Ligand SMILES: [Ca+2]
Ligand SMILES: [Ca+2]
């Protein structure tokens with residue numbers, strides 16, 4: 001990621017912290033990464049944002065096609081079904097809309113660190129393939145994203161009703177107890193499969209459970225003319241993102257310009273709020 005991109009993310013975190021401070025009521029978060037207003041979208045497009053402590057950012061890394069980056073999950077809606085969901089595993093069976101051949105276990109040890117404001121994250125790159133026209137076809141909504149940590153590889157016992165793996169630790173949940181989502185416009189990059197569209201950064205602190213294996217469930221799709229938007233065209237694909245940045249040590253090494261002390265306080269507060277919200281959701285799920 002570029003220096004300016006990281007600065008944009010830092011600004012997004014700060015803005016989100018101000019919002020969190022000004023509103024005591026929990027609201028669903030809709031992040032619009034490029035869908036024009038007036039097409040059914042009601043949230044202004046932006047380049048970066050934060051949901052439940054993870055950072056989402058436009059990312060046009062190229063080439064990102066199958067076989068060039070080491071993808072671990074490819075999903076595609078079957079037939080006229082405009083909703084698709086799947087998770088990565090090296091096992092066969094139980095893989096929902098996941099496509100064979102681009103499906104494998106991943107482990108924490110292969111994920112690379114990205115440092116933003118001296119916080120470490122694991123990055124996951126998303127490459128969507130959607131029709132180029134007419135609108136709203138190029139739009140697609142990420143409506144589900146759950147990341148689990150487990151001591152066991154090759155699992156295929158994902159429970160579609162509860163959207164969970166028995167006994168696995170939940171490291172991240174896009175939705176938590178609400179219905180947050182991310183709206184993506186394929187035409188912002190416009191290069192189909194082979195060029196990334198978005199990256200998500202999940203704090204490494206979320207991966208405090210036991211077990212090396214990481215299971216990544218994601219779901220796309222919706223209503224079509226109104227958000228959330230259909231998944232159509234070709235497949236969507238996830239891969240580990242390349243790391244970037246370094247930890248700040250002794251006044252040097254960080255990848256973004258120092259922020260004012262008030263901004264650091266806001267980021268700290270946001271982190272606490274996000275962690276509290278995440279843990280609350282996790283307790284609810286475990287109950
Ligand atoms: Ca793409
Ligand atoms: Ca679409």
Ligand SMILES: [Ca+2]
Pocket residue numbers: 128129130231232233234235236
């Ligand atoms: Ca697609």
